[in-house]
Amino acid sequence: MAMSLQLGLNSNFVADEMSLSGLQQGILETFRESCGVFALGLLALMATYSEPLIGAGMLALLGIGLGAYCFVPDFTWLIIASLIWSQGFHVWAPLPGSMTLALAEPGRAGYRLGQIQSASAIGSAAGLAIALGLVGLGVGAIRPLYLLAGGAACLGGAACLGIPSDSKASRPRLIFRKRYGLYYLLTFLEGWRKQICIAFAGYLLVKQYHTPLTVMLGLWLSTQILGWFVAPKIGRWIDHVGERRALVSYYTGMAVLFSGYGFIENQLLLCAIFVLDTVLFSFTMAQTTYINRIAPPNEHTATLSMGVAMNHIASVSMPLAGGLLWKYAGYRWAFLTGVAAALFSVVVSLFLPPHAPPSARNQEPRGS
Secondary structure, three states: HHHHHHHHHHHHHHHOOOOOOOOHHHHHHHHHHHHHHHHHHHHHHHHOOOOHHHOOOHHHHHHHHHHHHHOOHHHHHHHHHHHHHHHHHHHHHHHHHHHHHOOOOOOOOHHHHHHHHHHHHHHHHHHHHHHHHHOOOOOOOOOHHHHHHHHHHHHHHHHHHOOOOOHHHOOOOOOHHHHHHHHHHHHHHHHHHHHHHHHHHHHHHHHHOOOOOHHHHHHHEEEEEEHHHHHHHHHHHHHHHHHHHHHHHHHHHHHHHHHHHOOOOOOOHHHHHHHHHHHHHHHHHHHHHHHHHHHHHHHHHHHHHHHHHHHHHHHHHHHHHHHHHHHOOOOOHHHHHHHHHHHHHHHHEEEEEEEOOHHOOOOOOOOO
C-alpha cells in the first residue's frame, strides 16, 4: 500500500506540486536509487538480526520518509525525505522474496511468489482506491495523502514482528559468485529498464500530456487489480516453462512497449502502455526463481541482496543519463535507451539453462 501510493502520487507531485524539470527529476531519482547500493553495507552491518526484525525497522524508516513528503518546502528537502524512505525500502526489498522461498514447497516457488505479489496488489489497490476516492470527492489534497502512505508502511513494520524468526532462509550477508553471473547481469539490466518506467513514464504522462492526478491514480489502481489476477498465473507459467522462455518473452515485449513510449503521441494509447508495462513487471520473479533453482537455501538472501545492489547500480546512472537526454535531446531518447537494455536482456536470457521439471530440479546440485 505504501509504495503504490508513492508511485501513484509521485508523477503529479514532482511535476505539478514541486514543478521539477526533467533534469531535476533525473537527479532526484539518482539520489533515491543510490540507497540501493548502500543497502548492501547496511545488510552486512545488521547480519546478526533476524529478517523479520530488520524488515520491521526498515518499514518504519520507509513510513517516516514518506510521511515527510507532506511537509517538504523545496527540492533540497525533497531529496532528504526521499533518501530516508528510499533507504528503508531498499534494505527491505530482498527480504520478502527470501522469506517466501524459505517457506515455499519444492517446485512451487514461482506460485508462492505470485501469491505474495497478489497480496501486495490487494493492499496497493486498497490504498489507491482510498486516495482516488478522496481526491475525486475533492476532500483530499496530494500532500496529506503521503501521511496515509507513511502510516501504512509503519503498520507493515509492526506486522513483520509477527513472522517467526525461524522462518527465514538465512541471515543477511553478501555473496558474489561467478556461477550467479547471469543473474547479476539480468538484474543490472532490469534496473536500467525499470528506472525508465519509474522515473520517466508517469512523468511523461503528466509533464507532456498534463494527465491529472485522478487519472494517474486510476492507472495505478488498474495495474494493481490486474496484478492481483495476473501475477499468480505468471508465476505458474514460469514454473511450467522455465525462466529462460519467460524472460525472453518478457524483455521482447518490453522492447516493443518502450518503442511505444518514444514514438506514440496518443495519450490514451500511452496510458494503456503504462498499465501493461507495470503489470508485466511480475515477470521479473523469474530472476528470483532462477536463484532458487541454482543456489543453496542459505545463500538465497545474500544473493538476492547482491542482485538488488546490481539493479541499483544501473538505477543510479540511468535517471541522470535520462534527465540529461530529456533536456538536451528530447524525451524520446530516454525511452530508446530502454529499448536497447531490453534487447540486450533478451540476448542474456538466452544463455540461461533450459527448463527442468520440479522432480529433476530437486536433484540438481546447488552451490559451488
